[in-house]
Amino acid sequence: MDFPAFDQTAPASAHASACSAGSCGSTAAQMNGLSDEVRRKVQNHPCYSEEAHHHFARMHAAVAPACNIQCNYCNRKYDCSNESRPGVVSELLTPEQAINKTLAVAAAIPQLSVLGIAGPGDPLANPERTFATFRGLAEKAPDLKLCLSTNGLVLPEQIDELAKYNIEHVTITINCVDPEVGAKIYPWIFWNNRRIRGRAAAKILIAQQQKGLEMLVARGILVKVNSVLIPGVNDQHLREVSRIVKAKGAFLHNVTPLIAEAEHGTFFGLMGQRSPRADELKALQDDCAGDMAMMRHCRQCRADAVGLLGEDRGAEFTLDKVAAMEIDHQAALERRLALRAKVAAELESKRARAATPGDPARQVIAWHRQPRAALGRSVLIAVASRGSGLINEHFGHAREFLVYEASEAGARLVGQRKTDLYCSGGETCGDGETVLDRTIRALAGCERVLCSKIGIEPWGRLEAAGIKPDGEHGMEPIEDAVMAVWREMLAAGLLATPVAGKRCA
């Protein structure tokens, strides 16, 4: 294998050292591992900060329909209401429409902190539409963070323009650093007025992505790298990708599972390429976590998603509804700023509490740091939450569950499981499996599920499946409740056997 794009002399990032920047330990510890500047930049960004994603909302403006590459996990058909996955939108917007919609959402949802452009094609393949949107919003809603997500093909050429709009964050999707692997993921790119195919195409794309990554880091723009985990294609290879992008200064690596169903009409979907299982995804994220900060809370949003991560309120803000709204933009801006100040104060006091050695919630960690056999094994605990960092969702209403790994070292978010499996399409998708069956399958590997309330029928079914429901911690902060449950299990003698050889991440 050759890695033509990888410069061995590239400087290591200042904030990417070993475990300190990883997802080791608690969420607060993760944020503390980042430099002050990075922390300031991501503290209100739900996609970049695990902590922020409980409190802040994002929206994607679907202004960028054109694409300059083809990926085997994408097809260019829009507007499937049953699908919630990247690259799909219901309504393409002009820059002016996108600006008005964003202002309407920002007035109705004060948690909105981020406007991103992520497609449905590639933002930089639509530079005029993308930058017109950024220009208008920088003027009319200067408090919103602007970001974009790109395949990187023309990133080096667009970087001067991009830097004009005070964009602090860019996501590059990097699935490979080896053209042999790339040829299995990208059938073609459009480059210098030609369609280029196969290994030659992948080689150009990889070189441009790596160059773009280096240029962004050199300008102080935060770079997150997204990778799609495709079993049998790039699963082993992503460890190398993680190592390289970290060395070049990406501050976060987000490995997301391939979404591939035959109904989506993608190459992978039609060829029967399977998606990774939750345990495969977690194993890879755990392996890469030694290399750099890994993101575990990604929801693989649609390119027109609106709201907190995990929810999509796009239907409330269609063009005709936005046109009918009367909005006081100044009052809306003040509401957003007040909410941000309140959340910042809450998080700061939470961090201060966490740093106090006498705090009862942290005592387990303080007492047992000495090297010796672990008190008990780690446990996966699923949580139903509507946001704010609380256990505040009814089991039956949850469309997704956050999965925490609880151990002596604390509670650590390790992923999220969707209950509707990207499709709520009923009959067309029906294979006789009920929603509850699917939820139970999605929660495989978890031993507890915490929610505000739960009905009797699912309670019994879950228990039978070895996943004990727990409604005793409603409205409690997630991490406190998860650790309380872990300690209960420890006290009950349920955690006696540490799993041999399990890495302490």
Next chain:
Amino acid sequence: MALEIVESCVNCWACEPLCPNQAIYEAKPHFMVDANKCTECAGDFADAQCAAICPVEGAIVNERHEALNPPGSLTGISPARWAAVQAEIAAR
């Protein structure tokens, strides 16, 4: 000598800015080519630009109604495979 955009166009805008003759325009239900302006990029580019970036097989055809990107040429999904999977989905 002119190309034509047909109904499988998904209105993705990729071709419109590339046309050296500004022959492509937004229309309903899909983009169109002004046959009086289209030169198939002769003299400007080796490949017709709209067909070189179009992501949809069959969406751009020549005067003989032949697809510049025939089935299977962009996605790698053969027409036989496509038909078999569609039949499988329909039978569920």
